[in-house]
Amino acid sequence: MPRFSIVIPVFKVQGYLHECLDSVLGQSFRDIEVIAVDDCSPDACGAIIDEYAARDARVEAVHLPENVGLGRARNAGLRHARGDYVLFLDSDDAYAPGLLQALADRLDAVGELDILVFDHVRTHWYGKGPRSQTADLVARAGTDVFRIEDRPEFIELFLVAWNKAFRREFFLKEGFQYAPGLYEDAPVSHLAMVTAERIGCLDRVGVEYRQRRHGAITKTPGRRHFDIFAQYEGLFAALAERPGLAWAQRLLFERAMDHMLFVIKRPDRVQAGDRKEFFALTADFYAKHVPAGFTPPGGAVGAAMRALAKRSFSTYRAAEFAVRVRRRGPKKVVRITDAASRRASAGLYTVHRRRPLDPDLAVYTSYGNGLPSCNPLAVFEKARELAPRVRGVWLVREELAPEVPEGIDHVVHGSRRYWEVMARATHFVSNGDFPDGIVKRPGQVYTQTHHGTPLKRMGLDRKAHPAAARNIDFGRLLERVDQWDLSVSANQHSTAQWERVYPGAFESLATGYPRNDRYYTAGAEDVAAARDRLGIPAGKTALLYAPTHRDYRKEWTPPFDPARLAEALGEDFVLLVRPHRLDSGSPLPAELAGHDRVIDVSRHPSVEELCLAADALVTDYSSVVFDYANLDRPIVVHADDWETYSHVRGVTFDLLSGLPGDTPGPVTATEEELADVFLSGRWRGPEATALRAAFRERFCQYDDGHAAERVVRRLFLSQDPGPAPVPLAERTPAPAPGTA
Template identity: 40%
Template sequence: MPQLSVIVYGPNAQGHLTELLDSLEAHPLSDAEVVVAAVGDWARETAEAHAPDTVVVPLPDGTTDAAARAAGAARATGRWLHFVHAKDGLPAGAPRLIAERAAELDDSVDVLLLDHLTTTWQAAARPSRDGRFLAAVGRAALPLDEAVDLLRLTPLLGNRALRREFWAAHEERLTTDDEPRAARAALLCAGRVACLNQVAYENRELRPESLPPLAPEDRFELVERYESLMPLARDRRAPRVVLYDLMMRDLVRTFAGENLPDEVAREFFRRASLAAVRWRPERHEHPAGVEGVRHALLEEGAYTKYRAFQAANRARRAARKAVRARKRQVGAKLREQQYRRALSRPVDADLAVFAAYWERGVACNPAAIAAKLAELAPHIHPVWVVSKDNTALLPPGTDHVVPGTRRYWEVLATAKYLVNNVNFPNAVVKRPDAIHLQTHHGTPLKRMGLDQIEHPAAAKGLDFDALLARIDRWDYSVSANSHSTRMWERAYPARYTSLDHGYPRNDVFYTSGADTVRAARARLGIAPGKTAVLYAPTHRDYEAGFTPRLDLAELADRLGEDTVLLVRAHYFYGGATSPLTGLRRSGRLIDVSSYDPVEELCLAADALVTDYSSIMFDYANLDRPIVVYADDWETYRTTRGVYFDLMTDHPGQVARTQEELTEIFRSGAWRDETAAKARTAFRRRFCEYDDGRAAERVVRRVFLGEPEDALPPVLPIEDRTPAPTPEEATA
């Protein structure tokens, strides 16, 4: 019996079945089977072209989705079933992720929930908002009543796998052409549910104009959906409340958003009102504000009052919108006039504007350059662009401006030097006498700039014409290695000069001594003799925020009392009942998510665990062990795009599962000869120009105008001495 049956069902809508089956064939999995319930001749012919690896169940044109799912399930032999519509897709490696997670679950678990992407006919790969709900549950298998927010997940059958015996027991209830109804019914019928907080499904929304039109009366099916679901939660307070809230939200939105004929609208309102009253939980309170008024009017069945309330709201919104638009127009015009007047003033040769990470504060390469500038050219005055929320975090005495203010536009207009590790706003004008220095903020593994055109999930609607206009303002581009130089030239094609000088922020890895390393560890509370492992995963464009990809409590337990985990991320396992609470109190886990600068964390750590973050290129300067945890490499590579194969050109050991990661540390492989050889090759390639004098070279070249051949030469890598390791620092 295979662990998983992937059941593809439906017609070959707009040819998408072809690419779906091609992707499955390109990543075969021994513990999964593919069953295609092919509706119509085109789907059958497409599926048969992938035989014998694909089991084909031919079905006549017009077979409903529900009937096709049932036919596919009847031929499936897997322990778990994953229903995939023929129009949709599966990210590379998704069946493997599902099968591996399913293999961990016993037969008390009936439903496995997954994260997903949504693509449309207009754009590709929009991440879902489901990640936070999946992350809240983590790896536990729970009854729905203990994780009721899972009812709020996007109601797709594709973002959940069902245990085959569970499907057989509830097939009649789950066999419906109303997919959201079937998806939520599966949760309400399940004994226990589990989660896989990784993207394992692509929901493709077809253009509505390409589909058969809905009749106005079809909207009644929404009421019928909830009339069939609510009885499943009748005696379960928590699921009933959440389901009722979802019902009211959907009923109100449909009534407000659909331009229904009056006769149909009245009937929809009547049915919705009856459902709202019939299923309202005891002591249930209306939401606050306008939404609460809508709910009350719906329950009252007051159609005429609701329409009047709706008309009044529309009038108020239109009036407020007009006032806001007018204020924006006046404000924008005033700012533009101020900026234009400032542009007529002479350029101030002793003024430099610095910014980093979208106005976050004093950080990264700009901060290192500013520090060296104060040493070598103190006559040049630095002004930092910092958002209002971050001004309180600035070092004392930092001269700064807040975006949008009058002085902000004045300094941008008159400064000779503009330094940023991202880009200045589109409205900034490049003056002939001004110098724009782009420092970047990492070595590129993932695709950047124009190379994102082929990866819309990463681009997220990026205006490439505006991007080209921004890079045309650059005079200089800082690079840490030849790889970066070549990739910047490809991703950001313009006439700037590449400064192959190294990353200024990495100078600290060569200029710091034992006292600096000891002080960094003391500030973090790392006890002497402990091994500190910095865990710093990157952001996924296809996930909603950061969620831990490791069971940190288990990892800490397996690594033992002498290991401290430094976890750098946005948040993790919140709440007083977290299994990590005790680890934090014992000092075995330290949350360094908001700790700056990150270079200090690197100095304090004995080893780095990361996935695809550019921190690996910086940390390699220290010549300390690096372990890559690449549990979703295929998905990341496909959705984000990469410049090289990290599984081949890695900086040490590579783990694909948590068990492998644990074994790498327990066995000592994290710092063995194989890891050291891989790190040496990685350092030669990606730490090419970093030797501790990058900031000096940049300041002398850009701000002091010294010629290239007069700059301090880059030391050969074998002649460099990185900061001492924590072990060396305490010897």
Template identity: 50%
Template sequence: MPLLSIVLPVYRVQAYLRECLDSILQQSFTDIEVIAVDDCSPDHCGAILDEYAARDRRLRVVHLAENVGLGQARNVGMRHVTGEYVWFVDSDDWIAPGALAAVADRLHTTDPDVLVVDYSKVWWNNKSARSKLSNLARAESLPMVFTLAERPNMIKLFHVAWNKIFRREFLVRNEVAFPTGLYEDVPVGYSVLILADRIAVLERVCIYYRQRRQGAITSTPGYRHFEVFEQYDRLFALLDRIGERAAPFRGAVFARMMYQCLLVLENRDRVGRSHQQEFFAALAKAYARHVPADGYPMPTGRERVKHLLVARRAYTFWLFSRLSFALRRSVEGKAKWLQRKVRLRSRLRMAYYRFQLRRPMDEGLAVFSTYWGKGYSCNPAAVYEKMVELAPGVRGVWELKSGVTAPSEVDSVTIGTLRHYRMLARAKYLVSNVNYPGWVVKRPGAVHLSTNHGTPVKAMGVDQLKHPAGIRGMNMNWLLKRCDRWTYSVSPNAYTTEIWERAYPCGYETLEVGYPRNDVLANATAEQVADARARLGLEPGQVAVAYLPTYRDYEFGTDALLNVGRFADQLPPGTVLLVRVHHFDRTIVAGDHPQVMDVCDHPRVEDIYLAADMLITDYSSVMFDYAVLDRPIAIFASDWDTYRTTRGAYLDVFSEGPGVAARTEAELVELFRSGAVSGEQAALTRKVFRKRFCYLDDGRASERVVRRVFLDQPVPALPETGAVPVVAIEQLQELRTVEDDSQPRESPTIDDDAREGAVLTH
């Protein structure tokens, strides 16, 4: 029997689940079991849990056949607990390093019914704030063990379940269970403190309480927040059943009810303006139902006024006091906002744009853009071409910088012209692989499609805040406000979906359908490969090795990038090195070396993929695209330690990469000379990589996007098998297929759970 059982309800937290699981399973204290309850999560949570359970026997997974909510999911998990103590942890939070050892030590020392641990709130921008537990504990001069009767002020402890660790026998004996609905912690959080004979406190931050920017039910406006009154009704009924032991705390609990419900009322992320009066009326009724006959601890100052207004049902006066307070706090910020608006509207073109916004939206117009107007390419180009085929009722216009051209058959507009402002203002669809400028307005009914442009190796979005070198003065608030305009966000695989949801925490719909730009690779024929080689000027019989490094956000030495001339000198005769650096970078100069070809300005990177027999890259997302072709890939990562420390990385290119890897130029040369770059082990590594990242690349990603976005149809069926590789041209060494003999591991089931729609996996 383990000392500690951790119950982990899981629902729609795929972006955060791995961090939570790692924080638990990688602790030095190991005498634990983890019961994860997959509450019929519609994302990849169930698969993530099974992946971790296959690696660690301490994790058991219960898969529910239907969604039952947080409270009931905890109850299901509780039925599988075997430990002496139980900790209900929310799966988007994470445990502090060393916390389990500290918890175990305090449990052994105090033998409590309830152990309360400290926590810290952590916001999406990495700002944090420790709870008030330490201040409260110091003010109360707490002994090691106490009862609530001995320290009644401890009723002010945050009433949630996840900051408390319970003796299992205590919960069973008192028949403690979580109710359905939102705010399910209310009836449990207060009653357990009243019932406990032994309460202990650990004044150490043990858990980090994630404050999500979007997506948390507690920060989503709607009628569900009215459920807080039902939970307090349950709590007061429970206090009646507890009887004499609960009587001294009724007034304090009532004061906590008023405190919490007023917070909910004043939070626009919970109660919208249109529901405020109704919520206020419901609070006034709850006040009348539960106010103790002998009074309660009334707050002072402005909070006291709020209580009195609720008691008198004086919504108009409450609203007036609320508005006057908000007005005083916003005067300075409003003045700055007005100054900024005046500056914007003083510009003739912006005034013209605003005028066009008032005109009817063109339901059949779509504006496309790639890399801020730098050309016709990438995912938007693939989507555009499929849109022309499948949705002829929509006409597309490409915005391009002055001097940049598109194919002759493609309509385009120069950025900054009046026609450009008119198109942006009136188009129903805006499609880009980056973000449109901050001044672009998303009109009601408009559709913004972010196709994105890579599978991330390096930290992106919010995750960059942990690595300042990758931000370089970026305003993350403004970035996320631009992302808030997204209606859809395209993802090439489950791995990227998890990252995008965490890196860009906004309200878009994810289209996990593969990258449209890779359709040309999945569908390529031998003739198309030959045409691509001809466009690049490759001679028959030449072996082409592409070198496509990524951009560095920090100062780096010359050894970070490949010396292309010196490397080319060591390649066999008849080999050509195709060099294309990141569009932000021009640090590599190919010069006039006879075996080096500068393809930086070639308009289609897909041609380079198709023409190249092998690829050398570092941390660039091109490795994921090129892997669709199932051709040899080498990673040259001489500055790997500096890069992942400075910029951050989601995967290890040495252990999780698509082929062979080298830290030095000499190692890279040897990989080519020995044939290891195209050997059996490299092929097996690439096969594993393709299964993980390229399984959606079946040549139909563009169709799936167009049908969902422009035709408003369900996403077509996704491929059940892996990607279809392109047969390499004759110059490539034939690779022997290495079969993967591993079989899916069967998961044992629990009969009781099967009857109630749950499956338990180890």
């Protein structure tokens, strides 16, 4: 029987679940069981906990047939618990290192406790806050063991489910159950604290309590916050059934009123139009349960309670206003500092924003208003086929306008028509950011397509990596994220990363990357034509070398000599060299001019065409590796600076681990090793084939040739995106050049 059972109810937290589970399973204290309860989550949470259960015997995955809510999911997990103590952890939070060992040490030192309480910190996107408001109370307890009747001040501890270890026999004997609805942990926590005979505190931060920007129930205003009344009615009904707890009624009445008054004044919980009704129900509760001889405390809470006793909403509002005035201090002058907002509120843009939105107008942009490319271009082309009524207009930089292909409508930033299309378009499709100075109007829909699967750290994760965070305003980044409505994803890894590092209210679309459709729709003629355009001689083996950008280097130089490698490989090989777009200023392409077996493709407009033409890919940490894997052709990872890159830029998994699903093929670190991989034939041997198959299984989940169609149907036709992706074994990628 394990020492601790940790029950984790799971619902729509795929971006945070790995961190939560890792924080528990990575604890130094190992005598635990983890009961992860999938509360019929509509995302990939169920699959994630199944993966953990498959590789760690301490994890039990429980799948509920229907969504029952946080409280009842805890109850379901409790039924599977076998430990001496049971702890509840919310699946978007995390344990601090060493917590469980510290709990075990305290219990060993003082003997069995009914409840052992520990502290927490709130974690925000910008960092961790200080310890909780009751940290001093936790510290004051020291190693004392007490009852609330003897130490009533400890009822003010932060009473939630996840900052306590409960003795399981005590919890079950008392029949504690979490009720459905919001604020489900308050009645159980209060009742358990006043019932327990032996309570202790651990002066240690145990939980990192995530303050989510979007999606947290407690920060979503609405009628669900009226659940608090039923929860506290349940608590007082339980008190009435336990005459031995009559002493606790006054104590818990004050806690209940304090909690209700806290909720009513929060605009992120109770909407303005509901406040009067919420106040009336609070006054009803006050009148029903106020203990005989009760005297309200002093201060703002006491003033609010006296207003409740009078049932005077106007008195309550006056008292609340007085408190706000005192706290606000002298009136402050609000300064407008956003120059972009000033520009956006004047001139043509303001005029056009008074006009109605055009439901058939869509604006596209890729790579900072570059030429049409990537996922937005694939969506644009599919929309012309399936939704021809939608007029697509591209945003491009002025210097690129002459290069826009014929037949593609476009506007230049700052032009008269630019302000019109930005003001009136209903749809925005981008793989990056739209320009500053644009105010998203109600009814406008922003689809973020992204432009790769994240091996490197992105979004808020870059804060921990100075080289990657240079010149990034993370507050502004999140303002941009708040504009997103839809986020396109190629695999579950990407979905979880985007939702975690770009916390927002957007909807994730498991459609696949539209740009990768071409790897399934292209035929032998397309492959041959691509090779002809690139000048690849017939019968030659073409290797595409496509490295990624290094934030910590001023300019890019390849880790090997392409010309010398081509000579070593011999006449049967041709090397296509494609630097990252951020390294377009490298002098290497000019140096390679005229070499008959090295082709500079740095200016080629389509990475997809380069991939179709190549027999194999040589890369390092570029996201092209995930796209190219769709073709089921050999991949070689040339990584000469993995340790530096993984520490300076940060990575989401170990590409070089050699484990199936992590590493797509042979790995080299020197020019000699790279040449040997091809000369020996290992690049396409059975081991490389097996690694590639596992990599495709993990990262090519949704790409099947129909991604653009799914996006168009969801975005422009208001239809279901369509059936699930074709199983990997049933997909037919474009033929390899040799077979073509």
